[in-house]
Amino acid sequence: MKKINDLEIVNSINRGNSADFAILVDRYKDKGFSLLKRMLRNEMDAEEVLMDSFMKAYKSLSSFRNDAKFSTWFYKIVYNSALSFVASKRRKMENDLSSLEDHYDLQNNDDEIYSKSENLREYLLNLVEQLPPRNALVVVLFYIDDMSLAEISQVLDISVVNTKVMLHRSRNLLRELMLKHNYQEEIL
Amino acid sequence: MKNISDELLNKMSDNEITNEELNLINEIIKNNPTELNRLKAQKITEKLFTELSLDKAPDGFTDKVMNQINLSSEFMHRGSRFFASMITILLLAIIGFTAYALLNLEGNNSEPLFRIEFIKSSIQSFGNLLKSPSNLLESNSLFWIGISLTFIMLITGYFAVGAQKSNNSNLSSN
Numbered sequence: 001m002k003k004i005n006d007l008e009i010v011n012s013i014n015r016g017n018s019a020d021f022a023i024l025v026d027r028y029k030d031k032g033f034s035l036l037k038r039m040l041r042n043e044m045d046a047e048e049v050l051m052d053s054f055m056k057a058y059k060s061l062s063s064f065r066n067d068a069k070f071s072t073w074f075y076k077i078v079y080n081s082a083l084s085f086v087a088s089k090r091r092k093m094e095n096d097l098s099s100l101e102d103h104y105d106l107q108n109n110d111d112e113i114y115s116k117s118e119n120l121r122e123y124l125l126n127l128v129e130q131l132p133p134r135n136a137l138v139v140v141l142f143y144i145d146d147m148s149l150a151e152i153s154q155v156l157d158i159s160v161v162n163t164k165v166m167l168h169r170s171r172n173l174l175r176e177l178m179l180k181h182n183y184q185e186e187i188l
Numbered sequence: 189m190k191n192i193s194d195e196l197l198n199k200m201s202d203n204e205i206t207n208e209e210l211n212l213i214n215e216i217i218k219n220n221p222t223e224l225n226r227l228k229a230q231k232i233t234e235k236l237f238t239e240l241s242l243d244k245a246p247d248g249f250t251d252k253v254m255n256q257i258n259l260s261s262e263f264m265h266r267g268s269r270f271f272a273s274m275i276t277i278l279l280l281a282i283i284g285f286t287a288y289a290l291l292n293l294e295g296n297n298s299e300p301l302f303r304i305e306f307i308k309s310s311i312q313s314f315g316n317l318l319k320s321p322s323n324l325l326e327s328n329s330l331f332w333i334g335i336s337l338t339f340i341m342l343i344t345g346y347f348a349v350g351a352q353k354s355n356n357s358n359l360s361s362n
Contacts, residue, residue: 018257025253029245037243047246054253055260124236143237168198174236175197175229 006070014062021058028071029054031145032078038129038136039082053081068154075141075155110177127174135170142167190216192223197230277339 004023012020032053036046057077064073113130117123131139134156141147141155153163192213199205200213217224 018261019254021257022250022254025250029249029253030242033245033249034243043246047249050245050249051253051256055256058257124232125239128236128240139237140240144240144242164202168194171198171201171230171233171237172194174233175226178229178232179225 007066010061010064010070013058018058021054021061024057024070024074025054028074031140032074034144035075035078035137035140036082038131038140039079039133040085041133045085049081049085050078052085053078056081069151071145071147072151072154075145075147076157079137079155110180114181124174124178127177131170131173135166138163138166139170190220190223192216192226197226201230201234 006024006027009020009023013024029050032050033046036049037043040046040049053074057074060077064070110127113126114123117126128136128139137156138152141152142149147155149160149163149167153160156163196205196209196213199209205213213227217227
């Protein structure tokens with residue numbers, strides 16, 4: 001059966017079939033939740049912000065134009081909602097978000113993450129989970145959602161070059177941690 | 189001894205590497221086990237990213253969103269209906285008041301200028317009525333008080349029924 005595309009669903013909702021919004025929610029809830037969980041590092045906060053994001057998306061659906069993909073438009077709402085949420089939480093996390101390109105915490109916590117992991121693969125996946133929020137967002141959108149760097153840069157409202165730098169830094173960080181313990185020999 | 193730069197490793201992951209650069213990498217790793225290890229680590233990192241799994245949103249999340257949307261749209265719909273009712277009543281009142289003024293003048297003086305004067309004086313006396321509460325006890329005023337109270341009661345009743353319906357639907361959805 002042919003899968004209905006996002007634009008067709010949006011048009012249907014704008015014609016008054018509000019129940020069709022459930023299809024979009026089903027389609028994007030897990031991806032949105034994954035992004036928010038990695039950004040906010042708290043499931044309850046992630047759920048609250050995701051709900052808020054869907055409500056905002058529904059209310060401004062009539063203003064959605066076909067010049068961007070729905071996913072890009074929606075993730076931008078998710079990202080901005082997360083930033084607003086963080087700002088309202090005493091700006092504690094905002095400091096984290098403004099220094100997203102620092103990897104020192106991850107490097108310092110490396111041994112602790114290792115001791116909590118059952119095997120090497122789990123350790124490495126845990127490292128990925130611990131990437132700074134914005135870097136994690138870029139990694140998830142690029143690898144899980146197959147979004148292009150240009151689309152990700154639209155979501156984050158930064159240049160394509162900066163987006164690419166963030167992706168490269170995430171790769172470099174993991175690679176160096178792996179080399180530090182000589183894990184690549186055991187995995188391959 | 190030559191190293192493979194970070195830039196080159198990332199170019200390889202991004203499939204942006206040229207044949208010359210690829211040859212250079214092959215040349216380097218032939219004689220340098222450390223750089224070979226860096227290359228292996230880069231490949232594993234790339235593979236790990238592709239193995240990242242999605243976290244599942246909590247159960248019943250879609251229903252929660254749709255309930256929230258239904259509640260908010262019902263509230264907005266009710267709000268717009270209330271606004272429309274208020275405007276309609278106001279318009280009817282203005283039309284009624286003007287018609288009353290014009291009909292009263294039919295037998296007396298039908299000059300347009302005089303009609304306007306009469307409307308002005310009627311509005312003025314209504315303002316006086318609101319300014320001095322003692323006038324409210326006059327016979328005409330009692331009629332208006334009755335109408336106002338009925339109107340307020342109708343609005344209150346409308347919202348009370350709406351709130352009751354909303355509570356019932358919330359209880360049934362939970």
